[in-house]
Amino acid sequence: MACFADAAGRDVFAAVVEVQRSPDERKRFSWPVYHSTVRARLECDTVLMVLCFDRATAAWARAPILTGHPEYVLSPLVVGPDEFPVITDEERARAQPEISALSALAHGADPACGEAVLLAFAQSLRTLPDDRLAVYHDYVVAGLAPAARAHWEALMSTGTYEFQTEFARRYHGRGKSEGRAEGEAEALLAVLGARGIDLTERHRGLISSCTDPERLREWIVRAATATRAEQVFG
Numbered sequence: 001m002a003c004f005a006d007a008a009g010r011d012v013f014a015a016v017v018e019v020q021r022s023p024d025e026r027k028r029f030s031w032p033v034y035h036s037t038v039r040a041r042l043e044c045d046t047v048l049m050v051l052c053f054d055r056a057t058a059a060w061a062r063a064p065i066l067t068g069h070p071e072y073v074l075s076p077l078v079v080g081p082d083e084f085p086v087i088t089d090e091e092r093a094r095a096q097p098e099i100s101a102l103s104a105l106a107h108g109a110d111p112a113c114g115e116a117v118l119l120a121f122a123q124s125l126r127t128l129p130d131d132r133l134a135v136y137h138d139y140v141v142a143g144l145a146p147a148a149r150a151h152w153e154a155l156m157s158t159g160t161y162e163f164q165t166e167f168a169r170r171y172h173g174r175g176k177s178e179g180r181a182e183g184e185a186e187a188l189l190a191v192l193g194a195r196g197i198d199l200t201e202r203h204r205g206l207i208s209s210c211t212d213p214e215r216l217r218e219w220i221v222r223a224a225t226a227t228r229a230e231q232v233f234g
Helices: 027-042 055-061 090-095 097-107 113-127 130-142 148-158 166-173 178-194 201-209 215-221 229-233
Strands: 002-005 011-020 045-052 075-081
Touching: 011 027, 027 045, 055 075, 090 097, 090 113, 090 178, 090 201, 097 113, 097 130, 113 130, 113 148, 130 215, 166 215, 178 201, 178 215, 201 229
Parallel strands: 011 045, 045 075
Antiparallel strands: 002 011
16 A cells, blocks of 8 residues: 655545456455545545556456446556566666566566566666565566566576675575575565564464475465455465
């Protein structure tokens, strides 16, 4: 969620931001709830924005949501691949790592520009401190289409691009499951902290005891749009 306030500190505008990776009809019932809840809590104008990284999901998300109440129709504001910029310039990627990450998710599988987009994203990671590098790297890699993820791993393993930070060298150079799991756990905690999600001792125990990198990546993806810990861990 993004919230904007006036000079007096009063909330004047809010955006509920959802990342949608595939069509899910349940969202047509939950999205109006998210929108109404934020609007009621902040007492200001509120919009629902949905980020989609493939055209089919974007087209699905753009369909108006009929709530059943006369004239109450919620039309999500959808940002799809055609709206995300194609960032292949490495200097721009380093200056705008957040936009480069979104570009990688939206265009990393494109045969025409995917490799250049992924290489630019790799360059953008050079500008980040280790904690943010973990978050950006894991979130993007977890969200890449299978072909794009395989290409990314190939780029990393063949030396086409060499990470410059000690964290990244450790993260990619270990080759052991426990090393990868430790990196994923660090990234998950960083995402949860950035989103202000409170964790119980049980939740922290689940994270620290998990040695499955794929499960940790799944939790990272859930955490990116969650508002409560229960939405991450089930």
